[in-house]
Amino acid sequence: MNRMLKNVAMVLPVAMLSLAGPLRADARIPVVSDELTKTECSACHMAFQPAFLPARSWKTIMATLDNHFGEDASLDEATRAAIEDYLVANAADAPGSRTSWMLRGVGEYDVILRISEMPWWVREHRGEVSQRSWNRAGSKSNCTACHRGAERGYFDDD
Amino acid sequence: MKTSRTIRQGLIAGALLVAGSLAVWAAPGDTNARQLIAQFSAQAGSTASAARGKALFTGRHTGGKPDTPSCTTCHTANLKGPGKTRAGKVIEPMAPSVNPNRFTDSAKVAKWFRRNCNSVLGRECTAGEKADILAWLSSI
Numbered sequence: 242m243n244r245m246l247k248n249v250a251m252v253l254p255v256a257m258l259s260l261a262g263p264l265r266a267d268a269r270i271p272v273v274s275d276e277l278t279k280t281e282c283s284a285c286h287m288a289f290q291p292a293f294l295p296a297r298s299w300k301t302i303m304a305t306l307d308n309h310f311g312e313d314a315s316l317d318e319a320t321r322a323a324i325e326d327y328l329v330a331n332a333a334d335a336p337g338s339r340t341s342w343m344l345r346g347v348g349e350y351d352v353i354l355r356i357s358e359m360p361w362w363v364r365e366h367r368g369e370v371s372q373r374s375w376n377r378a379g380s381k382s383n384c385t386a387c388h389r390g391a392e393r394g395y396f397d398d399d
Numbered sequence: 400m401k402t403s404r405t406i407r408q409g410l411i412a413g414a415l416l417v418a419g420s421l422a423v424w425a426a427p428g429d430t431n432a433r434q435l436i437a438q439f440s441a442q443a444g445s446t447a448s449a450a451r452g453k454a455l456f457t458g459r460h461t462g463g464k465p466d467t468p469s470c471t472t473c474h475t476a477n478l479k480g481p482g483k484t485r486a487g488k489v490i491e492p493m494a495p496s497v498n499p500n501r502f503t504d505s506a507k508v509a510k511w512f513r514r515n516c517n518s519v520l521g522r523e524c525t526a527g528e529k530a531d532i533l534a535w536l537s538s539i
Binding site: 283284285286287307308311312313314315316378379380382383386 | 464465466467484485486487488510513514515517518
């Protein structure tokens with residue numbers, strides 16, 4: 242009995258770690274690997290990695306480019322469709338996704354369009370960023386203001 | 400003295416490399432500001448006016464989207480310097496005098512006129528307006 246308890250005591254912490262989600266210390270978000278997406282979606286902001294949002298969010302964004310967060314970001318249909326296919330195939334809820342943990346707290350029918358409104362993002366940044374830093378960054382969509390490795394998928398360097 | 404074959408081949412390769420590098424460095428697009436101004440002016444049936452272009456570009460408009468009342472909202476009033484998007488990304492200077500790559504890609508010009516005129520004015524720019532804007536930017 243004692244030996245069994247000792248074994249469990251050794252194994253339990255490690256087993257619990259596996260439930261905690263990715264080890265954030267070396268978590269890396271898969272980069273934007275499609276050249277067209279990278280080119281067209283980085284003119285005004287960093288090309289956000291598709292792993293950050295579920296497919297339904299990407300589809301809505303790509304269907305409303307003529308009013309993209311207050312601006313016209315429209316594309317010719319062939320380009321638009323190709324980019325949408327890439328984003329959906331690599332979304333947080335796509336088969337094989339390594340970022341499905343980002344969907345925790347997101348209702349099945351919620352369509353969040355801003356990465357900065359995803360529950361994990363709000364939690365991650367709450368209490369972490371001074372007002373001065375927010376002012377310097379200017380916008381919550383300006384990841385690289387604080388995360389120098391953001392485009393390469395590293396967000397723990399802040 | 401006969402040049403050896405190796406040296407000759409080396410010289411040819413070197414010359415091709417230099418020529419190739421120059422071609423890339425010159426970044427040939429499919430057009431330039433002067434050509435575009437001529438095309439838009441012909442379409443409009445009027446002569447381009449840099450003064451009109453300046454008024455249009457630097458003016459404040461109400462027909463477009465609320466966050467972008469003017470072209471200067473993102474490009475700033477100093478077209479020889481960088482602009483900044485609302486998301487904080489740097490926009491290279493618009494004036495061809497400091498940024499020679501500007502207006503050398505007709506598809507890119509068409510795309511950004513389409514988007515930005517809709518954002519700022521709430522409509523497409525006319526051919527005359529495009530000519531005027533390009534004439535003004537080329538004069539800076």
